[in-house]
Amino acid sequence: MHNWPGILALTPLPKDTTRAMIRNLLRQASRLLLPITCTTCAQPLTDDPVPFFCRSCWALIRPLRGSACARCRRPLASPTALTHSPTHECHDCRTRKPHYAEVWAPYAYCSPLQDAIALFKYQGKVALVDALATLLVRTLPDHLTGDVLMPIPLHPNRLRQREFNQSLLLADRVAQVLGCPVSYRNLVRLVDTEPQTSLPRSARLHNLREAFGLRAPQEIAGKRILLIDDVFTTGTTSNACAKILCDAGAVRVTVLALARSVEAGMVPDVWLPPSDPRPQPELRA
Ligand SMILES: [Zn+2]
Ligand SMILES: [Zn+2]
Secondary structure, eight states: OHHHHHHHSSSSOHHHHHHHHHHHHHHHHHHHOOBBBBBBTTBBBBSSSSSSOOOHHHTTTOOOOOOOOOOOBBOOOOOOTTTSSSTTTOOHHHHSSOOOSEEOOOEEOTTTHOOOOHHHSSSGGGGGGHHHHHHHHOOOOOOOSSSEEEEEEHHHHHHHHHHSSSHHHHHHHHHHHHOOOOOOOEEEEEEEEGGGGGSSSHHHHHHTTTTTTSGGGGGGTTOOEEEEEEEHHHHSSHHHHHHHHHHHHHHHHEEEEEEEOTTTTTTTTGGGGOOOOOOOOOOOO
């Protein structure tokens, strides 16, 4: 019989194993020396449930309140704008009617949510997806149902760079809650467009005219589609997708997004998370 403990003690460990052990020890030591801190306020994290954020900062992420356009849900300047006409639409929706029926993007695109989306999307911190999807689904009203969820697609070049489609990860989690299927192959991005936010409106529209396509348009007819994006900014990308889906016979396209960009001055400060990330008193409904 071999004396295994003796043999193990005397046999030098393979170089790879030794390197892995050293790496692991260094990682643990670095945690002790440089504790992980909250991305927004830099406080050390202990048992905070959301990765990379402390409880106090995460609690600041609250849905926008007040009157909003009945179609795109853009906050309206007047808090009483909907008192007499609850279906009132904003100037943009009235003058250039979008192809989507409604947008649900409940949070303002500002810190700490903006920090979280940046970590998730650009730094590959996919551990945030559950917390982000929870933010979205907990605000969804009952009427926002659909037959199929479709993430806004990335062009294959962008997908190769990023290695994942953030909207698909979100769609997967939202689908689990809503109990409806995700379609991620049908709607495709055919043109690798420039980031839309840096371009004027006319260039954005031109850029997007032929940017999307459907592999199986016959599967869209008669369906209520929930399009998922991470941030709703100008709406031109969502609208280009909604157009192609409506042209294929979709009966209704609803856009779901975590956050929307809001114009400074359009939203009373009380609806926005404070810039100081310390806990604030509860907002009144
Ligand atoms: Zn914090
Ligand atoms: Zn609108």
